[in-house]
Amino acid sequence: MNPSAKEAPTLSGDSYVAIALQPRIYGCRDKKDLKKNLENQLKLLDISLPGGLLYGGGPVKLVALPEGAIQGFYDELSNMDQVSYCKELAIEIPGPETDLLAQKAKDYGVYIAAQAKVVEPDISTERFFNQGFIISPEGEIILKHTKNIISLVEGSTSPYDLWDKWSAKYGGGLESYYPVVRTDIGNLGLAICAETLFPETYRALALMGAEVIISITLAEPMIRMGIWESNNRTRAVDNICYLVCPNGGPYYPTPDEDVPFSLLGGNAMIVDYRGYPQSRAHYHNEAGIPGEINIKGLRQYRATSPHAAHIGQMRAGLWRQIYERWPDFPKNRYMERTYDHILERHVLLLESLERLFEKGIYTRPAG
Numbered sequence: 001m002n003p004s005a006k007e008a009p010t011l012s013g014d015s016y017v018a019i020a021l022q023p024r025i026y027g028c029r030d031k032k033d034l035k036k037n038l039e040n041q042l043k044l045l046d047i048s049l050p051g052g053l054l055y056g057g058g059p060v061k062l063v064a065l066p067e068g069a070i071q072g073f074y075d076e077l078s079n080m081d082q083v084s085y086c087k088e089l090a091i092e093i094p095g096p097e098t099d100l101l102a103q104k105a106k107d108y109g110v111y112i113a114a115q116a117k118v119v120e121p122d123i124s125t126e127r128f129f130n131q132g133f134i135i136s137p138e139g140e141i142i143l144k145h146t147k148n149i150i151s152l153v154e155g156s157t158s159p160y161d162l163w164d165k166w167s168a169k170y171g172g173g174l175e176s177y178y179p180v181v182r183t184d185i186g187n188l189g190l191a192i193c194a195e196t197l198f199p200e201t202y203r204a205l206a207l208m209g210a211e212v213i214i215s216i217t218l219a220e221p222m223i224r225m226g227i228w229e230s231n232n233r234t235r236a237v238d239n240i241c242y243l244v245c246p247n248g249g250p251y252y253p254t255p256d257e258d259v260p261f262s263l264l265g266g267n268a269m270i271v272d273y274r275g276y277p278q279s280r281a282h283y284h285n286e287a288g289i290p291g292e293i294n295i296k297g298l299r300q301y302r303a304t305s306p307h308a309a310h311i312g313q314m315r316a317g318l319w320r321q322i323y324e325r326w327p328d329f330p331k332n333r334y335m336e337r338t339y340d341h342i343l344e345r346h347v348l349l350l351e352s353l354e355r356l357f358e359k360g361i362y363t364r365p366a367g
Helices: 031-055 074-078 082-088 096-108 159-170 193-197 199-207 227-239 295-304 306-311 316-325 342-358
Strands: 016-022 060-064 111-120 124-135 141-146 181-183 186-192 212-216 242-245 269-271 277-280 287-293
Touching (some): 016 242, 016 269, 031 096, 060 242, 060 287, 082 124, 096 111, 111 186, 111 212, 124 186, 141 181, 186 199, 227 242, 227 277, 242 287, 277 287, 295 306
Parallel strands (some): 016 060, 060 111, 186 212, 212 242
Antiparallel strands (some): 016 287, 124 141, 242 269
């Protein structure tokens, strides 16, 4: 539901602290391997809460985990097929894994945002999805956001790939694909990895009323190239919202490995609605990065600043033509089959690229 249609909850205070976690992550080969990741994330959460309190700016009210914190990325690096993943690694939300996080949410009285690769049995038992979720301080799942754009290296299914089934179950409106939940710490939304490279993701969430967007993870080389930081800062300014940006620290391909590498690159950060990084990790070690969230200040800024008035000048009627002319990515591609190998998915992307040349949007290089 569009949060503008609901009465705003009373804010719990003038400001609070959010923590973007930057944990070490292990690639899981089966559900038995999940234990090592979960134990580590829960321990890092315990360690990070006192640091958040020392940061100042109010009580800790929100903790965000990065993509892969529960299952890692073994499937992507090994080209695991979807049917095998559904049987061996995919979880359901809620379930035993999220119950552990829910207990922490209750113990500390905080909201916890995280991500997992999941099965939606009502949609398919042979397709898995990349899903972010938010747990309330009461331990309830209050939001689930399913990743809408999948990167080349990732084998999961998006709602767009099963558009007919997904829309029949959850509806075809924007709120079904970019949900936002109203809470006493502001209106919260989620964006995950590849879809954070598209400004439309954040605009959709802002349209649904988002004030704090948990922008989960981006991989190398996007970190060292500065794309992660520039995207986070620009999208915060574009939409006058806070971004809480957890990312992974050291990555181990399996739980048996003892030498990590920089798959994700760290640099977790929290960005305010003016685009300023309040705090960040200038490294890829394990960390908990705290930052102040002042929803009252944000709402006042939206109501009075020239910048907010400037955003009010958006020419939706004019810009609609951009999307009417842009070649659409095909829906329902995973209805009958999956594309489990990275090279198969690469072919799909090349086909999309070809449409840009055919439309004259891109110009072919000489030769």
